[in-house]
Amino acid sequence: MERDVNQALAREFGLNAEEYQRVLTIMGRTPSFTEFGVFSVMWSEHCSYKSSRVWLKQLPTKAPWVIHGPGENAGVVAIGDGLAAIFKMESHNHPSFIEPYQGAATGVGGILRDVFTMGARPIANLNALRFGNPNNPRTRRIVDGVVRGIGGYGNCVGVPTVGGEINFHPAYDGNPLVNAMTVGIAPVDRIFLSAAAGLGNPVVYVGSKTGRDGIHGATMASAEFDANSEEKRPTVQVGDPFTEKLLIEACLELMATDAIVAIQDMGAAGLTSSSVEMAGKGGVGIELNLDNVPAREIGMTAYEFMLSESQERMLMVLRPDREDVARAIFDKWDLDFAIIGHITDTGRITVRHQGEIKADIPLAPLNDQAPLYTRPTLETSKKEALNPARIEDRVGLTGALRTLIACPDLCSRAWVWDQYDSTVGGQTVKRPGAADAAVVKLEGLKRALALTTDCTPRYCLADPEAGGMQAVAEAWRNLTAVGARPLAITDNMNFGNPEKPEIMGQFAAAIRGMAAACEALDFPVVSGNVSLYNETEGRGILPTPAIGGLGVLEDAAQAVGISLAPWLDIVVVGATKGWLGQSLWLREIGGREDGAPPPVDLTVERANGDFVRSRILSGEIRACHDVADGGILVAIAEMAMESGTGARLSAHPRDIPGHAFWFGEDQGRYIVAVPDHASFIRAAEAAGIPTMKLGTSGGGDLTLPDGGTISVESLRADHQRFFKAWMDGDAAENRS
Amino acid sequence: MKAGIVVFPGINRERDMAIALELSTGVKPRMVWHKETDLSGLDLVVIPGGFSFGDYLRCGAMAARSPVMAAIHDHAARGGYILGVCNGFQILTEAGLLPGALLRNAGLRFLSMDANLRVERADTVFTRQYQKGQVFRSVMAHGDGNFFADTATLDRLDGEGLVAFRYADDNLNGSARAIAGVFSPNLRILGMMPHPEDMVDPLMGCTDGKPLFDALAAA
Numbered sequence: 001m002e003r004d005v006n007q008a009l010a011r012e013f014g015l016n017a018e019e020y021q022r023v024l025t026i027m028g029r030t031p032s033f034t035e036f037g038v039f040s041v042m043w044s045e046h047c048s049y050k051s052s053r054v055w056l057k058q059l060p061t062k063a064p065w066v067i068h069g070p071g072e073n074a075g076v077v078a079i080g081d082g083l084a085a086i087f088k089m090e091s092h093n094h095p096s097f098i099e100p101y102q103g104a105a106t107g108v109g110g111i112l113r114d115v116f117t118m119g120a121r122p123i124a125n126l127n128a129l130r131f132g133n134p135n136n137p138r139t140r141r142i143v144d145g146v147v148r149g150i151g152g153y154g155n156c157v158g159v160p161t162v163g164g165e166i167n168f169h170p171a172y173d174g175n176p177l178v179n180a181m182t183v184g185i186a187p188v189d190r191i192f193l194s195a196a197a198g199l200g201n202p203v204v205y206v207g208s209k210t211g212r213d214g215i216h217g218a219t220m221a222s223a224e225f226d227a228n229s230e231e232k233r234p235t236v237q238v239g240d241p242f243t244e245k246l247l248i249e250a251c252l253e254l255m256a257t258d259a260i261v262a263i264q265d266m267g268a269a270g271l272t273s274s275s276v277e278m279a280g281k282g283g284v285g286i287e288l289n290l291d292n293v294p295a296r297e298i299g300m301t302a303y304e305f306m307l308s309e310s311q312e313r314m315l316m317v318l319r320p321d322r323e324d325v326a327r328a329i330f331d332k333w334d335l336d337f338a339i340i341g342h343i344t345d346t347g348r349i350t351v352r353h354q355g356e357i358k359a360d361i362p363l364a365p366l367n368d369q370a371p372l373y374t375r376p377t378l379e380t381s382k383k384e385a386l387n388p389a390r391i392e393d394r395v396g397l398t399g400a401l402r403t404l405i406a407c408p409d410l411c412s413r414a415w416v417w418d419q420y421d422s423t424v425g426g427q428t429v430k431r432p433g434a435a436d437a438a439v440v441k442l443e444g445l446k447r448a449l450a451l452t453t454d455c456t457p458r459y460c461l462a463d464p465e466a467g468g469m470q471a472v473a474e475a476w477r478n479l480t481a482v483g484a485r486p487l488a489i490t491d492n493m494n495f496g497n498p499e500k501p502e503i504m505g506q507f508a509a510a511i512r513g514m515a516a517a518c519e520a521l522d523f524p525v526v527s528g529n530v531s532l533y534n535e536t537e538g539r540g541i542l543p544t545p546a547i548g549g550l551g552v553l554e555d556a557a558q559a560v561g562i563s564l565a566p567w568l569d570i571v572v573v574g575a576t577k578g579w580l581g582q583s584l585w586l587r588e589i590g591g592r593e594d595g596a597p598p599p600v601d602l603t604v605e606r607a608n609g610d611f612v613r614s615r616i617l618s619g620e621i622r623a624c625h626d627v628a629d630g631g632i633l634v635a636i637a638e639m640a641m642e643s644g645t646g647a648r649l650s651a652h653p654r655d656i657p658g659h660a661f662w663f664g665e666d667q668g669r670y671i672v673a674v675p676d677h678a679s680f681i682r683a684a685e686a687a688g689i690p691t692m693k694l695g696t697s698g699g700g701d702l703t704l705p706d707g708g709t710i711s712v713e714s715l716r717a718d719h720q721r722f723f724k725a726w727m728d729g730d731a732a733e734n735r736s
Numbered sequence: 737m738k739a740g741i742v743v744f745p746g747i748n749r750e751r752d753m754a755i756a757l758e759l760s761t762g763v764k765p766r767m768v769w770h771k772e773t774d775l776s777g778l779d780l781v782v783i784p785g786g787f788s789f790g791d792y793l794r795c796g797a798m799a800a801r802s803p804v805m806a807a808i809h810d811h812a813a814r815g816g817y818i819l820g821v822c823n824g825f826q827i828l829t830e831a832g833l834l835p836g837a838l839l840r841n842a843g844l845r846f847l848s849m850d851a852n853l854r855v856e857r858a859d860t861v862f863t864r865q866y867q868k869g870q871v872f873r874s875v876m877a878h879g880d881g882n883f884f885a886d887t888a889t890l891d892r893l894d895g896e897g898l899v900a901f902r903y904a905d906d907n908l909n910g911s912a913r914a915i916a917g918v919f920s921p922n923l924r925i926l927g928m929m930p931h932p933e934d935m936v937d938p939l940m941g942c943t944d945g946k947p948l949f950d951a952l953a954a955a
Contacts, residue, residue, distance in 0.1 A: 242746050333745065427940070
């Protein structure tokens with residue numbers, strides 16, 4: 001059904017009056033319905049980054065090991081042995097709220113395609129998830145669907161899901177965040193890019209057939225939700241991980257030949273964005289004949305073909321003399337293979353359907369004149385640093401520890417991980433929960449990658465700049481804590497409505513903090529994704545710049561985890577002042593989210609981390625855990641629960657209140673377990689690194705400095721209670 | 737021992753299996769595409785884990801009707817060795833080469849975790865490098881591992897000593913009599929749900945799965 005193109009349709013398609021005028025100027029006439037569809041999705045926030053581009057430019061993107069930074073389907077870094085790691089994180093927030101299972105599943109599928117389209121075999125998936133208040137009945141349904149969706153897709157395609165993070169906060173009630181990350185491996189000289197080339201070269205469509213699903217998904221993802229958001233369900237795509245698995249194998253098989261000139265997955269905005277971007281990047285033209293597109297339904301219009309977001313599809317430009325080679329491979333895998341067009345020198349995208357030209361758009365202005373906004377920003381006002389001496393502790397260490405390790409934000413995530421296949425591939429050295437970062441070995445080599453996702457949104461809300469800096473630093477720290485050399489990050493910027501100055505202010509400040517951390521830690525951004533308009537009925541999420549970090553270990557055998565072995569000395573590396581502002585202790589025990597978040601001193605961060613890494617690689621550090629949410633005592637408890645070995649902890653310094661010392665969230669710290677604290681502390685002193693011995697491991701109990709004793713078994717029981725009771729409680733009752 | 741690994745579309749643990757087999761045999765196994773029909777020269781046919789044909793019908797049902805299956809039936813009739821793990825086990829039951837069926841896990845959720853298995857008999861070509869009663873660590877990763885058979889079949893499996901492994905601790909997927917793996921009557925076909933192939937390198941946690949492949953390599 002073609003509709004009249006006018007101002008009203010523009011509004012419905014998410015373009016404002018000025019943007020609509022710009023379309024008219026470029027076209028020199030009123031565009032056809034199909035042409036207007038192309039403009040509206042290409043110029044959506046989701047595809048054009050029109051509100052964020054000016055800020056993203058501030059992020060450092062270069063280092064000697066960076067092969068491709070932002071701008072390609074995913075980032076590419078050299079990792080040694082002639083190999084490259086290709087990785088990216090991407091959001092599927094809006095669809096996951098409307099339809100949690102399919103939203104999350106297709107999020108995994110989409111990010112996998114971004115990575116294998118560059119020639120990489122995917123070797124690991126991670127995710128970063130945020131959900132609403134657990135007491136909101138809707139949250140439980142969303143968590144269940146998202147976890148099943150991530151598992152359903154990842155398990156079937158055979159890529160291990162090795163890590164991730166989950167937070168809960170009422171600010172995500174109407175806007176859960178589902179950020180999925182994929183990491184793949186390719187030889188450095190076999191990386192495939194998307195720039196089309198070669199006059200007359202065939203444009204080939206492979207993968208699943210095109211249906212009417214996901215039409216205008218990119219537009220949906222570029223708007224706030226209202227009370228009727230469930231009506232948007234038809235804009236959510238449906239995933240088919242089996243076809244994706246075939247597509248991975250077929251593409252990698254084809255990539256071993258010399259047939260491919262350029263390749264790109266059909267992600268958001270489907271055939272439109274893939275063809276426009278490939279031709280645009282190559283500075284060529286492209287002509288498509290939609291009669292040849294494999295269709296799942298009859299009677300589809302040109303508009304529907306161009307805007308469908310049906311999953312598991314790829315677009316390629318082939319060498320004309322290699323068509324047969326390519327066709328044979330896709331036949332073998334029972335996948336559709338269709339020549340749907342060719343490369344031209346017109347600089348235009350021309351779309352034919354049933355004998356008519358349905359769209360004919362100049363590519364340069366479609367890309368170059370896409371809207372770009374420097375939206376007004378309003379800085380978040382700075383919060384006061386809280387004085388720990390003025391914060392009363394009415395609970396004591398034992399009670400607070402028990403409460404914290406059982407609370408939704410700190411409790412065991414095993415219920416979630418246990419639904420993700422984390423071992424397929426046979427290379428997972430550190431599975432979820434075993435270490436601060438997942439460690440995945442490269443098949444047939446000693447080398448391994450360390451992978452993590454991190455962000456502390458409550459810090460970001462209180463101070464977006466400090467929070468952005470902290471997110472990058474924490475990713476760097478988590479990689480360091482397994483012994484890896486951090487190389488680069490991918491970022492997933494999840495924010496509210498950018499048309500509100502306070503939201504744009506959060507965005508700008510977070511970028512500023514991230515950029516400073518990337519610079520100081522030699523930890524550039526090589527890929528990323530922006531998700532704005534995470535608002536429902538005017539309520540925005542916590543600013544959430546999720547960071548996916550990647551590091552490398554020369555020898556997988558050198559990786560350490562958090563598991564605390566007996567008869568070791570426990571030492572904290574890094575200075576402790578007792579920072580309680582925005583801590584989980586303050587929220588869960590003190591009942592308030594208040595104060596300035598802990599600052600990150602990037603010079604100290606780097607020095608502490610470099611020291612810890614050197615001592616892991618020398619074999620001195622047997623277990624290592626960064627100090628994050630919940631502070632020192634929670635970190636030690638987590639190490640004890642992982643192994644079952646307890647510890648006896650000594651008294652804290654007198655000048656810091658006990659609860660501030662043990663639960664404060666000062667940054668740049670690690671808990672390490674070493675055979676001999678004296679020699680370790682001497683080496684630290686020589687390097688100018690502050691350390692303090694906290695106790696000794698052994699036995700089955702955690703003995704606290706105030707005399708309280710908790711068995712590690714009972715801690716584990718508390719730690720594991722929440723998810724099982726919350727998610728499977730009712731079902732268990734029904735069965736009995 | 738010349739080994740071949742059968743690859744159906746959607747199988748995803750064929751690389752893990754190849755690594756384990758090569759580690760024990762010193763030879764790269766032959767990868768057999770499901771449309772091939774000639775398995776001559778192979779002593780051991782392995783069907784690895786994954787989601788053959790997406791498991792969109794019943795797990796293993798489509799694969800059990802693939803072109804390669806006629807050759808696998810011939811291989812079995814000749815007394816050849818067959819190992820089916822996870823989806824491979826499901827395929828062998830769907831093909832009628834092993835008894836029973838694998839239903840959806842009792843808790844209706846995918847289970848990915850270590851599983852301790854008890855060796856029920858150690859006088860087979862698959863298990864002779866374990867001791868009877870020995871408990872070893874393996875990895876499970878499945879949504880449909882709940883072994884089911886009627887009582888008569890279960891009694892027969894027990895009576896004839898055709899149970900290979902049982903879950904030693906929790907029987908989380910709800911398998912009948914905690915059965916994790918079964919043999920064919922001639923003890924030359926083994927189907928099991930957990931993955932010994934992912935436990936052959938100390939870096940991945942332990943090498944408890946390696947004796948199974950070492951034993952096959954020596955056969």
